[in-house]
Amino acid sequence: MRLVQLTVPTGKRETIVDTLEDRKIDYVLTDENSNRDYTAVIYFPLPSPAVEPVLDELQDAGIDDDAYTVVVDAETVISRRFESLREEYENGDVESDRISRQELQAEADSLTPTFAVYAIMTVISAVVATAGLFLDSPAVVVGSMVIAPLIGPALGLSVGSVIDDEELFKHSLYYQIIGIVLAIGAAAVFAWMVRMTNIVPPGLNISGVDEISERLAPDLLSLAIALGAGVAGIISIATGTSVALVGVMIAAALIPPAAAAGIAIAWGQPSAAIGSTALVLVNVLSVNLAGLLTLWWAGYRPENLFSIGEIQQRVRKRVIGLAVIVLVFAVFLGAITYSSYAVATFEENARGEVETVLSEDEFAEYQLLEFEVIMDDNYPFIGPERVTLTIGGPQGEIPSELADTLHERINQHADDPVGVEIRSVGLTER
Structure with missing residues (x-):
């Protein structure tokens, strides 16, 4: 709800009053004695959706920007006519909930x-x-x-x-x-x-x-x-x-x-x-x-309703321009997203390959303790640069055939060659 305070220019009192009466809007009119170009000040409560059409109609009637118009929140309005006015303007759509253009x-x-x-x-x-x-x-x-x-x-x-x-x-x-x-x-x-x-x-x-x-x-x-x-x-x-x-x-x-x-x-x-x-x-x-x-x-x-066509074209051009630029950037972000997806897929596949190799009978005595993928610095399209493995074995040494197998299997999932660093840790049997 809003309370509108409007200064009445000389010669416009009757026009404003008739406009409010036609819309069945309650108002209070007080005379102005400040020796300015205003004869009165009028106060009237409005539902929020009614502010814009009422002020537009008053402006069409000759109330220009030189008149003082103040719109403030109203906590409570008790009036039978106001309730009828609210039912007229508050119809449940999005325009009923928004504030006026002026606000x-x-x-x-x-x-x-x-x-x-x-x-x-x-x-x-x-x-x-x-x-x-x-x-x-x-x-x-x-x-x-x-x-x-x-x-x-x-x-x-x-x-x-x-x-x-x-x-x-x-x-x-x-x-x-x-x-x-x-x-x-x-x-x-x-x-x-x-x-x-x-x-x-x-x-x-x-x-x-x-x-x-x-x-x-x-x-x-x-x-x-x-x-x-x-x-x-x-x-x-x-x-x-x-x-x-x-x-x-x-x-x-x-x-x-x-x-x-x-x-x-x-x-x-x-x-x-x-x-x-x-x-x-x-x-x-x-x-x-x-x-x-x-x-x-x-x-x-x-x-100005007559300028809607012109403004609509301007807004359309700006929307299209923004949409095109956003789309270009979206493609760029999409490429980064795909790059991140590729990295995540590589990491998952590489880990799977390591676990598969170590599960074979030939290397069953070794186990994966740590797995880490080191990325390069080629931002924003980063990729895997090196894979670091910590593998535990009975003697703390990794046979060359195991290292070669891991290097080959991991690089099967990489677009560019990836270094494989293997650290061995001796495991004691209990």
Whole structure:
């Protein structure tokens, strides 16, 4: 429910009153004595779905933007006529649950802080995320998402496109570009400082840290996170519910991979930054694409009905453009996913081959103690470089025929030659 407060311009009192009477809307009219160009202030309660059509009708009647219009939440309205009005507008579809176009625009504006605050919070969030990745701590990484101010620009671009607010669109686009650059740059600088001051062990292999490695070689499932975040963000803002948790979800799609890209750059491994940078870009684009589609599906249109055709074409072009770019990135992520699948398949088959060989009568006295696949550094399409086996035997030595057999059997499942390192451990009989 909403309470609308509207200043009545000179000569428009009767028009406004007639409009409200025709719609059977209760109102309170008070005279204005401030010697301005307004003769009165009118207050009237509305169900949330009625705000947009009523304000549009009043604007068509000559109430322009020079008049003050304030829309606030109303906790309770007790009125028989109001209940009839609610039954008229609240019909159970998606447009009944959403806020008005005017409120949506104001909400999108309010979610984006000033540039200084946005830049500072983005840098802090990236630094905290970088520290969390080094610590291999999911809790710290989640904390970095909470302070990231990314939801405003991410949703503002979609809102600006659909309601024909090009200023909001350009403002949000600029903020998103700056946010990506700041996040990756801040992470790279902080990671370089960490490396130079030996805060982390010298020679740290970043691919050995789970929180980092999983973002250096992202898979196709990451796309679902971004699309879900975009849809959830728009639904949250459009229904007037809290967007704080959704903001964390959007930040989850952007801040950690940006921090991983910065770490890879600081470690002098630009190829390792390709996957995480691509993940940042595809997530940003996917959030915007999902937001555009969701807003249009929810029924948001430009203020000027005559411009719907033009705006619809513009939105369609942006949707198609975003969809094509997201599809290209999706193919790239799909290739990484297939590479990861191939690695997992190789590991499973190689282990199976080792166990099969050791189960043969000829080598029955030997047993597999440890099995490890060492990956190469060819990010984002990593592959097996070496297989390390720890095998126990009666004398602690591995016969050459067993080593040759294992090498041959393991390499049957590899596209490129894989080294096989065998460590022997003597087993004592009891």
